[in-house]
Amino acid sequence: MDFSTTLQAAWARNDSLLCVGLDPDPAKFPAALKGRGDAILEFCKSIADATADLACAFKPQIAYFASNRAEDQLEALIRHIHDKHPGIPVILDAKRGDIGATAEQYAREAFERYGADALTVNPYMGFDSVEPYFAWKDRGVIILCRTSNPGGSDLQFLETGGRKLYQHVAELVATKWNAGGQCALVVGATFPAELAEVRRLVGDMPLLVPGIGAQGGDIAATVSAGRTASGTGLMINSSRAILYAGKDENFAAAARRVALETRDAINRFRR
Amino acid sequence: MDFSTTLQAAWARNDSLLCVGLDPDPAKFPAALKGRGDAILEFCKSIADATADLACAFKPQIAYFASNRAEDQLEALIRHIHDKHPGIPVILDAKRGDIGATAEQYAREAFERYGADALTVNPYMGFDSVEPYFAWKDRGVIILCRTSNPGGSDLQFLETGGRKLYQHVAELVATKWNAGGQCALVVGATFPAELAEVRRLVGDMPLLVPGIGAQGGDIAATVSAGRTASGTGLMINSSRAILYAGKDENFAAAARRVALETRDAINRFRR
Numbered sequence: 001m002d003f004s005t006t007l008q009a010a011w012a013r014n015d016s017l018l019c020v021g022l023d024p025d026p027a028k029f030p031a032a033l034k035g036r037g038d039a040i041l042e043f044c045k046s047i048a049d050a051t052a053d054l055a056c057a058f059k060p061q062i063a064y065f066a067s068n069r070a071e072d073q074l075e076a077l078i079r080h081i082h083d084k085h086p087g088i089p090v091i092l093d094a095k096r097g098d099i100g101a102t103a104e105q106y107a108r109e110a111f112e113r114y115g116a117d118a119l120t121v122n123p124y125m126g127f128d129s130v131e132p133y134f135a136w137k138d139r140g141v142i143i144l145c146r147t148s149n150p151g152g153s154d155l156q157f158l159e160t161g162g163r164k165l166y167q168h169v170a171e172l173v174a175t176k177w178n179a180g181g182q183c184a185l186v187v188g189a190t191f192p193a194e195l196a197e198v199r200r201l202v203g204d205m206p207l208l209v210p211g212i213g214a215q216g217g218d219i220a221a222t223v224s225a226g227r228t229a230s231g232t233g234l235m236i237n238s239s240r241a242i243l244y245a246g247k248d249e250n251f252a253a254a255a256r257r258v259a260l261e262t263r264d265a266i267n268r269f270r271r
Numbered sequence: 272m273d274f275s276t277t278l279q280a281a282w283a284r285n286d287s288l289l290c291v292g293l294d295p296d297p298a299k300f301p302a303a304l305k306g307r308g309d310a311i312l313e314f315c316k317s318i319a320d321a322t323a324d325l326a327c328a329f330k331p332q333i334a335y336f337a338s339n340r341a342e343d344q345l346e347a348l349i350r351h352i353h354d355k356h357p358g359i360p361v362i363l364d365a366k367r368g369d370i371g372a373t374a375e376q377y378a379r380e381a382f383e384r385y386g387a388d389a390l391t392v393n394p395y396m397g398f399d400s401v402e403p404y405f406a407w408k409d410r411g412v413i414i415l416c417r418t419s420n421p422g423g424s425d426l427q428f429l430e431t432g433g434r435k436l437y438q439h440v441a442e443l444v445a446t447k448w449n450a451g452g453q454c455a456l457v458v459g460a461t462f463p464a465e466l467a468e469v470r471r472l473v474g475d476m477p478l479l480v481p482g483i484g485a486q487g488g489d490i491a492a493t494v495s496a497g498r499t500a501s502g503t504g505l506m507i508n509s510s511r512a513i514l515y516a517g518k519d520e521n522f523a524a525a526a527r528r529v530a531l532e533t534r535d536a537i538n539r540f541r542r
Contacts, residue, residue, distance in 0.1 A: 023373070063369065063376035069384060071342055097366050097393050098334065099420040099481075102294070105334035113340060122368050124395040124415060126422025144395060149370040151397025158431040158439065165436070168429065210370075 003118050003140030004181060006089045007206060010056040011232045013087065017223070017270070018263045019208065020051050021093070021239025022060040022077070026068060032249050040065065041073035043251075045080050047243060050252040051259040052085040057235050059091040059208075078114050089117035091208065091235070095144060097122030103132040111136045118142055120186060120208070123169050127177055134180050140206075141182050145169045145198060148188025148211030167197060174202040184208055187226070189217025189236065196225035204228045206235060213241030213262070223269035231270040238262055274389050274411030275452060277360045278477060281327040282503045284358065288494070288541065289534045290479065291322050292364070292510030293331040293348070297339060303520050311336065312344035314522075316351050318514055321523040322530040323356040328506050330362040330479075349385050360388035362479070362506070366415060368393030374403040382407045389413055391457060391479070394440050398448055405451050411477075412453050416440045416469060419459025419482030438468060445473040455479055458497070460488025460507065467496035475499045477506060484512030484533070494540035502541040509533055 001009075011017060024040045026033075033039040048058055058081055065074040078090050092114055096106040110119040111133075118140030121130055133141045146156055146166040156166040163171075166187075173183050187198045189211035198207065207226055211217035219236075226234050242262070246254025272280075282288060295311045297304075304310040319329055329352055336345040349361050363385055367377040381390040382404075389411030392401055404412045417427055417437040427437040434442075437458075444454050458469045460482035469478065478497055482488035490507075497505050513533070517525025 061369075061373055061376075063367075063373045063380065066342075067376040067379040067384065069342070071337075071340070095368050095393075096334075097368065097395075097415075098332075099418070102332055102334045105332075105338040108338040109334065113338065122366075122393050122395050124368075124393050124426055125418050125420060126425030126427070128420050128422035129418075130422075144368075147370070147396050147400075149396060149399050151399035151401075154397030154443065155395055155436070155440070156397070158436070160429040160431045160436070165426070165429070165431070169426070172425065 002138040003089055004206065006087065006117060007056060007235070008232070010088055014053055014056060015267065016054055016056045016263045017232065017234045017236050017266050018055050018259060019057040019059050019091070019235040019237040020047065020055045020242055020259060021210070021237045022047065022058060023064050023239045023243065025064060028244050030248050030251050038073060040068060040070045041076050044077045046252040047255050048077070048081050048085065050256040051242065052088055054256070054259045054263045055088060057089045057091055059093050059237055061093040061239070075114055078116060082115065091118045091120065091140070091142060092116035093120045095120050095122050097125050097129055099125065100128050100132055103129055107133045107136060111139050118184070120144065130177060134182055137180065137182070139182065140184055142184040142186055142208050143169070143173055143177070145185040146187045146191060146194045148190045148217065152188065166194065167201065170198045170201040174205060178205065186210065189222040192218065192221035192225040195222065199226050199233070204233055206233055208235045208237060210237040212236060213238040219265050220269050223266055227270055236266055273409040274360060275477065277358065277388060278327060278506070279503070281359055285324055285327060286538065287325055287327045287534045288503065288505045288507050288537050289326050289530060290328040290330050290362070290506040290508040291318065291326045291513055291530060292481070292508045293318065293329055294335050294510045294514065296335060299515050301519050301522050309344060311339060311341045312347050315348045317523040318526050319348070319352050319356065321527040322513065323359055325527070325530045325534045326359060328360045328362055330364050330508055332364040332510070346385060349387060353386065362389045362391065362411070362413060363387035364391045366391050366393050368396050368400055370396065371399050371403055374400055378404045378407060382410050389455070391415065401448060405453055408451065408453070410453065411455055413455040413457055413479050414440070414444055414448070416456040417458045417462055417465050419461045419488065423459065437465065438472065441469045441472040445476060449476065457481065460493040463489065463492035463496040466493065470497055470504070475504055477504055479506045479508060481508040483507060484509040490536050491540050494537055498541055507537055
């Protein structure tokens, strides 16, 4: 089953547009996990098991694993999610961007080594830096468009040919790069007007939307601006607000409570 | 010693603007190395040892290690270069680009875990996605500007405010982002006119120039367009043409021969 089909099924089955971001920071782990060699894996497994019926996707951020020499734990985590929670796609958030020969190595890393269902990539180097990922026909390629951070405006908001750079990227992906139907876009929740503009430009293409929760984006405005006519089309990501909802050994239950509230808050504005 | 000072000393000591790119592809290794668990490390060490007196920098490309589950070999390789060839900076080519909290994790990975002297980064997400790397004051931050691949033109050549996006990036880095003097730019050898334009915009800022050799860039045009008044300012990268100059057990000697020819070809046009 390809990424887009899996995602649609997950939206329906869990009645959820919530993507749970897995950004494990050992400094914030509960005391019981501290000092364990497999703390990152155990923490993320607990979060995944506690939220799998509430999420449409999981999104591990590779930097948090790489800075802790925990690539093996990332491999084991994705295997665990696929084994225990089949049907919930795993997006590897790595924002890759490099020339074709190198992109092919990154594709092997993401799709073969880690078995990710989708990968985030950066469009700055253009089509031939994105194309190699499409050779894995059943995987998704999620391209940065309008990012949620303040500095996102430095380049993405520049005017070019009567529109802004992020609009150009959205159009380029919708009209040219997405010939195989594998693309999605990253559009931050911190800019609802721009989310609405991207939705207008790309039809029903899935949008990965970071920026609610710790980054301050508003759920009502995000859903209203970004949903498709059928009330889906979004993977609304929350990481820190869910992961660190509780500080003690009940962290997984606390994460579930916040994930449930977030899913339901999103659903109030979907229809 | 900071990155810029180390680089200047390496330019002078080895009379070289050549950066040796380490993109290890086990499928291209000589038969004697095939099947060895440490083949990537041994191959790259042999290349580094054979070329260290001819190079101003080494540039391992992390994708080639990550796709082969060889992060430990990358760690060992950088330690080896620092131990055996002090004074030759190591640039980790990873083209990172993410929000501040994640960028800090990538910085820890590059500068603490791997001990890299400099890191390549992508400017698409703006200043706050680049700023965290500057906290490591003695390290270099090498920002993509005009890349050597054909698709580089898709975004970088768009007109914005009377100039092209890559020119805007060059100016932004030269006038704002480089307050601490830690920046360099990536500008492909495949576009000498644009290399000259970037040199005009950024003064003596170091430029990392991929694209000679396998990618087809011309050495004379590159050096003439990109050198500073003092005949330096460039890290001209060659990867495949050096690494795979020989196919048998004499690969390191063959690599040395091509590295020497390339260094000398560059030097003919420097002064």
